[in-house]
Amino acid sequence: MSASAIPVPPVVRRAVAGDGPALGELDRATWSTLHAVQPRPQPPYAPFFDEHHPPREILVAEMPGAAGEREPAGYIRFVPPTPLPCNTHVRQIQGLAVAHWARGRGVGRALIRAACVAARGEGANRMTLRVLGHNAPARALYESEGFTVEGVLPGEFFLNGRYVDDVMMGRPLAP
Known part of the structure; x- marks a missing residue:
């Protein structure tokens, strides 16, 4: 195998x-009723980014793009689900996007794993x-x-003329 x-x-x-402009473009490019x-x-x-969605809530995955330069391949947003003190031990993924050109290359998995590590570091x-x-596809990745x-x-x-379930998923963040 060559290098x-x-x-x-x-x-x-x-x-x-x-990162805001590039992530906004990525978000629009990956929009789907899926x-x-x-x-x-x-x-x-x-x-x-705005006052309700600051950069500190986002992790960005970078990979070499078409020109060989590192560029955003995806992002994940994870936040405390509520402002309640009794809920500070939980983080919730509230956005995950992977660029079409980067799919199937481990970007989503890397982002989920990094978010879990970061959440543990925040005490979750x-x-x-x-x-x-x-x-x-997303459900299989999360599972x-x-x-x-x-x-x-x-x-x-x-959505698109049919009713769609909202599925809640969770996992412990063991060290």
């Missing part, structure tokens, strides 16, 4: 304010998420990373 055929793993880091319940974003686009001992019932179904809201969303 150029060796897969390059993603580098995961905390987002910075300057995972989104909000309508497709339309111009003028809102900034990716549990990670949760919500995923649409028809999003089989392979130790998440289990903890609840289902049947027919919670009406």
Whole structure:
């Protein structure tokens, strides 16, 4: 195998304010009713980061792109699910996107693992998420990373002319 055929793993880091435009573009490029319940974003686009979605909540995965330069291949947003003091031990994934060109290269898995490590570093001992019932690829990835179904809201969303379940998943964050 030649050196150029060796897969390059993603580098995961905390987002910075300057990542906003690239992450906004990535978010729009990956929008789909497979995972989104909000309508497709339309111009003028809102900034990716704002006072409710700061860079500190986001991890970015970078990989060499078409020109060989490192570029954002994906991101994950994980936050405390509520502001309640009794809930500070939990973090919730509230966004995961992988660029089309980077799919199948371990980006989503690397982001989930890095988010779990970072959440443990913040004192969390549990990670949760919500995923649409028809999003089989995402559900399979989460299950392979130790998440289990903890609840289902049947027919919670009406997307593309059909009712879609909202699936709650979670896992412990053991050291």
